[in-house]
Amino acid sequence: MDRHTHLGVYGLVQWQHKVLLIHKARGAYEGQWDLPGGRLEFGEKPEAALHREIEEExxxxxxxxxxxxxxxNVVHWVHQGKPEEMHHIGILYHVYLKSDSQANEIRKEPDGEDSLGADWFTLEQVRHLSLTPFASHMIHGRS
Structure with missing residues (x-):
């Protein structure tokens, strides 16, 4: 079984009692709703990576x-037909919009990489979604 560690940055974006989530296009959490974020590039500072990932997604x-x-957390999944374990480490942030006007301009279409699109959800709507562990932790206080 392949085993690897993945370090990423993820942000709970909040606006007017809503949270912004992305629909995962691939990976161990494919089909679930996640916080915007992802892997750091070599030499990149975590907060810079977070800003880059939020913009991309x-x-x-x-x-x-x-x-x-x-x-x-450790995720068990099948990748290209083989079982895999991923030790997923996340640096988690609370994220706030500096300008309310940009809330209506989010990218709802796929980014061509990791996201099938982003959308705002009320806490009531979130209860009916399949969330990744980091999203569940930040929204509900549990993994």
Whole structure:
């Protein structure tokens, strides 16, 4: 069985009692709803990676990020027909829009990479979604 560690940055973007989630296009969490974020590029600072990932996946460019915590979990999944274990480590942030006007301009279409699109959800709507562990932790306080 292949085993690897994945380190990423993820942000809970909040606006008017709603949270912004992306629909996962691939990977161990394919089909689930996740926080915008992803892998750090070589030499990239975590907060810079978060801003880059949020822009790539949602189109938002003017946000404020405040570090919340780090979390990790082990995910068992099948990748290209082979069982795999991934130790997923996330640096988690609370993210706020600096301008309300950009909330209506999020990218709802796929980014061609990891996201099938982003959307705003109320906490009531979130209860009916399949969330990734980091999204569940940040929204509900559990993994």
């Amino acid at each position: 949602t189109g938002l460019t003017d946000v404020q990020a405040i570090i919340h915590s780090t979390e990790s």
